[in-house]
Amino acid sequence: MALPEKLTQTLEMLEMVPDRNERIQLLIDIAGRFEEVPPKIARRPFPPEHLVPACESQAYIFGEERPDGTLAFHFAVENPQGISAKAMAVILDETLSGAPPEQVAQVPQDIVYDVFGRELSMGKSMGLMSMVGMVARMAKQFAEGKGATAGA
Amino acid sequence: MSEIESRGYVHPEVLVSTDWVAQHLDDPEVRIIESNEDPLLYSSGHISGAVEVDWTRDLNDPVRRDYLGREGFEALMRRIGVNRETTVVFYGDRNNWWATYAYWVFQLFGHDKAKVMDGGRIKWVNEGRPLTRDVPTYPASEYQARERDDSRIRAFRDEVLKHVEARRPLVDVRSPQEYSGERLHMPEYPNEGALRGGHIPGAANIPWAKAVNPEDGTFKPAAELRSLYQSEAHLKADDDVIVYCRIGERSSHTWFVLTHLLGYEQVRNYDGSWTEWGNLVGVPIER
Numbered sequence: 514m515a516l517p518e519k520l521t522q523t524l525e526m527l528e529m530v531p532d533r534n535e536r537i538q539l540l541i542d543i544a545g546r547f548e549e550v551p552p553k554i555a556r557r558p559f560p561p562e563h564l565v566p567a568c569e570s571q572a573y574i575f576g577e578e579r580p581d582g583t584l585a586f587h588f589a590v591e592n593p594q595g596i597s598a599k600a601m602a603v604i605l606d607e608t609l610s611g612a613p614p615e616q617v618a619q620v621p622q623d624i625v626y627d628v629f630g631r632e633l634s635m636g637k638s639m640g641l642m643s644m645v646g647m648v649a650r651m652a653k654q655f656a657e658g659k660g661a662t663a664g665a
Numbered sequence: 666m667s668e669i670e671s672r673g674y675v676h677p678e679v680l681v682s683t684d685w686v687a688q689h690l691d692d693p694e695v696r697i698i699e700s701n702e703d704p705l706l707y708s709s710g711h712i713s714g715a716v717e718v719d720w721t722r723d724l725n726d727p728v729r730r731d732y733l734g735r736e737g738f739e740a741l742m743r744r745i746g747v748n749r750e751t752t753v754v755f756y757g758d759r760n761n762w763w764a765t766y767a768y769w770v771f772q773l774f775g776h777d778k779a780k781v782m783d784g785g786r787i788k789w790v791n792e793g794r795p796l797t798r799d800v801p802t803y804p805a806s807e808y809q810a811r812e813r814d815d816s817r818i819r820a821f822r823d824e825v826l827k828h829v830e831a832r833r834p835l836v837d838v839r840s841p842q843e844y845s846g847e848r849l850h851m852p853e854y855p856n857e858g859a860l861r862g863g864h865i866p867g868a869a870n871i872p873w874a875k876a877v878n879p880e881d882g883t884f885k886p887a888a889e890l891r892s893l894y895q896s897e898a899h900l901k902a903d904d905d906v907i908v909y910c911r912i913g914e915r916s917s918h919t920w921f922v923l924t925h926l927l928g929y930e931q932v933r934n935y936d937g938s939w940t941e942w943g944n945l946v947g948v949p950i951e952r
Binding site: 534538595597600 | 703705709719720721763786912940
């Protein structure tokens with residue numbers, strides 16, 4: 514199955530920035546657009562079932578059902594220095610919120626390397642891949658009629 | 666006596682405060698080095714004059730699983746304008762996790778004019794101190810590196826096996842879930858790079874971050890560290906100790922604590938760690 518259209522466009526846009534320093538600046542700018550999950554969706558303390566496994570930045574992901582039958586994804590990143598996690602959260606929100614859940618469910622975790630490159634520590638890549646995996650899993654459960662709030 | 670000295674460490678001189686760093690920003694004999702887990706952090710803002718040393722790009726051999734050799738280290742030091750008399754001061758994110766890793770790699774080459782900024786990046790930021798996006802450049806040095814010496818502070822798998830057979834102490838600094846092997850078997854959990862879960866027989870489990878005050882990232886006083894490693898992990902002062910984690914990064918933090926803050930003279934970091942041991946055929950594993 515094809516990737517969601519906006520995700521494909523974003524990955525193509527990133528591919529056009531092969532210079533590592535330029536890519537980093539772009540991702541920092543993307544992280545600057547991060548907005549935490551609104552209180553109407555979730556408040557602290559966030560439920561542990563929404564905590565992303567293996568993410569050292571303590572990221573949480575929440576799904577919100579939209580009237581058109583898709584999901585909006587919301588994020589919290591508790592580590593104030595978790596700038597990569599915030600950049601990943603923005604990309605996932607901007608490209609997968611509102612996309613067909615069946616497509617979101619098929620997004621592979623290794624898009625992390627398309628976004629950040631291969632020069633990631635094992636722990637960092639695991640955490641970021643786990644964010645992608647959790648979004649895909651939530652979309653899969655939603656598409657199977659199990660609701661929008663399922664966590665890890 | 667400084668606040669750091671008052672904590673009772675055996676070698677307090679390896680730590681400097683954020684105040685000290687602020688007073689040495691323009692000191693030509695000091696090079697501030699930021700090493701992070703997060704690859705975006707340095708570029709988003711760093712201490713004025715600080716250079717970045719990145720673990721994946723700067724400290725690893727690009728092909729085989731190993732650290733850079735003498736020529737690579739020499740090139741790195743020349744690029745960041747460090748000579749043998751320069752004092753390097755490391756700091757970074759995640760309680761100085763990667764800063765102590767870079768520190769440890771520098772010690773493989775014997776650059777012992779090295780310190781760590783207590784509290785790391787988060788303490789500097791929380792104190793409202795300035796960051797800059799200006800990337801400094803320094804005139805290239807003519808650093809002459811020594812050959813890398815792995816014998817003192819680095820352990821390899823065969824040495825670890827002998828260590829286990831001799832019932833000498835090990836410290837596994839991973840989480841309790843990794844130590845027990847439970848985490849490797851959680852459904853849909855990301856692959857941790859090992860086929861088997863558990864820990865090296867006889868290893869005590871003291872997660873690395875227990876050595877740090879969670880509120881400000883500073884190291885705990887010596888008395889608390891002794892309680893942690895001597896009472897809980899049952900290490901004795903003259904023990905020959907091997908520490909490990911998943912790939913040797915977290916355990917370099919514990920190596921730093923045991924070696925410099927508590928004064929253990931025989932501590933080696935097994936950087937093969939669980940990603941090697943958990944894939945080896947026939948080695949003993951405990952759960």
